[in-house]
Amino acid sequence: MKDKLAVAACISMALAVGCGAFGAHALQDTLSEKDLAIWHTAVLYQMVHSLAALIVTTFERDGRKTTRLAALFLLSTTVFSGSLYLLVLLNQRWMGAITPLGGTGFIISWLLFARLLMRTNRL
Numbered sequence: 121m122k123d124k125l126a127v128a129a130c131i132s133m134a135l136a137v138g139c140g141a142f143g144a145h146a147l148q149d150t151l152s153e154k155d156l157a158i159w160h161t162a163v164l165y166q167m168v169h170s171l172a173a174l175i176v177t178t179f180e181r182d183g184r185k186t187t188r189l190a191a192l193f194l195l196s197t198t199v200f201s202g203s204l205y206l207l208v209l210l211n212q213r214w215m216g217a218i219t220p221l222g223g224t225g226f227i228i229s230w231l232l233f234a235r236l237l238m239r240t241n242r243l
Contacts, residue, residue, distance in 0.1 A: 122177045129171070129174035132170035132194060133167060133170045133171065135166070136163050139159075140167075143156065158204050159205070162200070162201040162202075165197065165200055169196060169229070170197055172193050172229070174190075176193065176236075179236070185236060189233060193229045195225060196223075196224075196228075196229055198222070199218060200223055203216070203219045
């Protein structure tokens with residue numbers, strides 16, 4: 121399962137690069153500055169948290185915990201960045217109400233990651 125999550129994290133990173141390029145080239149003349157900033161936030165958070173998921177999948181200890189943690193990073197990325205992409209592309213401002221759920225998932229993921237590091241003596 122961790123291998124599949126690692127692949128998913130890599131695909132998410134590739135999609136983030138593609139979304140970044142799409143925003144910089146295809147959307148720059150059609151979106152407002154505010155919407156471009158929202159788009160770039162979505163890309164940045166997708167990249168950072170997909171990379172975090174990939175890193176977590178490399179841990180050999182606590183297999184179930186690392187699998188769940190990587191999945192939580194990726195799920196949170198989908199909710200956070202996905203809601204922002206849809207907000208901008210579809211001009212559906214209500215999608216912004218979903219974004220904090222992904223942000224909360226990020227916070228929980230980072231705290232669980234810190235806990236995992238402390239318990240596996242990786243500090």
